[in-house]
Amino acid sequence: MIQGRNAIITGSTSGIGRGIALKLAADGTRVMINGFGEDTDIADLLAELEKLSGKKPFYSPADMSDPAQIEAMMALAENELGDVDILVNNAGIQFVSPIEDFPTDKWNQIIAINLSAAFHTTKAVVPGMKSRGWGRIINLASAHSLVASPYKSAYVAAKHGIAGLTKTVALEVAEHGITVNAVSPGYVLTPLVEAQIPATAKARGISEKDVIQTVMLSNQPTRKFVEIEDVAAAVAFLCSDTAKGITGSNMTVDGGWTAQ
Ligand code: NAD
Numbered sequence: 675m676i677q678g679r680n681a682i683i684t685g686s687t688s689g690i691g692r693g694i695a696l697k698l699a700a701d702g703t704r705v706m707i708n709g710f711g712e713d714t715d716i717a718d719l720l721a722e723l724e725k726l727s728g729k730k731p732f733y734s735p736a737d738m739s740d741p742a743q744i745e746a747m748m749a750l751a752e753n754e755l756g757d758v759d760i761l762v763n764n765a766g767i768q769f770v771s772p773i774e775d776f777p778t779d780k781w782n783q784i785i786a787i788n789l790s791a792a793f794h795t796t797k798a799v800v801p802g803m804k805s806r807g808w809g810r811i812i813n814l815a816s817a818h819s820l821v822a823s824p825y826k827s828a829y830v831a832a833k834h835g836i837a838g839l840t841k842t843v844a845l846e847v848a849e850h851g852i853t854v855n856a857v858s859p860g861y862v863l864t865p866l867v868e869a870q871i872p873a874t875a876k877a878r879g880i881s882e883k884d885v886i887q888t889v890m891l892s893n894q895p896t897r898k899f900v901e902i903e904d905v906a907a908a909v910a911f912l913c914s915d916t917a918k919g920i921t922g923s924n925m926t927v928d929g930g931w932t933a934q
Pocket residue numbers: 684685686687688689690691708709710711736737738739764765766767787788814815816817858859860861862863864865866867
């Protein structure tokens with residue numbers, strides 16, 4: 675049961691994070707969403723979340739690459755939501771390029787958003803979770819936390835990093851009723867993936883259609899994209915009381931990719 679819990683989901687104005695926010699709200703959780711987007715889209719999402727959960731949701735526009743904005747978001751969450759029971763570190767970006775051309779600012783940005791942001795949010799929520807003896811921290815990693823692909827050096831490094839952060843924090847808080855797990859999707863057709871199709875085609879010198887068929891779906895034995903709802907269901911399960919014995923794990927939702 676996660677009914678009555680409060681949750682923050684970073685990067686939840688789009689894609690997987692949006693799906694997780696909708697699922698947690700449907701399960702009775704009061705949510706704080708975060709991410710970029712048009713004001714009207716965010717207002718529509720907040721209205722949908724309120725309808726699903728019956729509880730007023732909140733929005734923080736904090737930029738996850740900026741520790742000061744993350745700190746402000748965590749303070750807002752405590753004021754508006756109250757106790758933060760569930761933290762889902764989901765915000766992430768991608769950039770595809772051979773290492774010799776990889777822009778240093780893109781490397782720094784990916785490490786900041788996809789890895790360091792989770793350090794800052796986790797550091798902020800752990801004391802409260804410890805004092806209440808209950809907490810759930812879910813880090814959206816990736817199949818790329820377990821295996822690599824060429825031209826994604828920063829992303830693969832950040833995702834391997836968050837898998838390590840997950841295990842370390844899980845050990846530190848294990849006696850306090852707090853679980854810390856990673857969820858690792860394969861390819862999900864979200865704006866993040868759509869945007870990398872042309873860049874991958876360029877880096878590999880192949881067509882965009884071939885990127886989908888021979889680079890992305892060829893990795894997944896199901897030959898299908900993973901669906902947002904599949905990932906959201908895994909996250910909701912890990913947030914439940916039933917999953918109290920699962921911590922420090924890296925749950926793949928990758929159509930069999932990393933089983934090969
Ligand atoms: P997406 O582009 O659809 O959504 C990303 C979200 O993060 C958006 O809400 C965006 O506004 C937000 N965001 C981006 N930069 C931000 C910043 N600086 N501060 C705050 N918010 C920011 O992407 P997605 O595919 O839904 O990816 C979500 C997570 O899932 C990422 O961590 C990604 O690495 C991971 N993932 C995605 C896939 C996939 O195939 N789509 C596979 C494995 C893992």
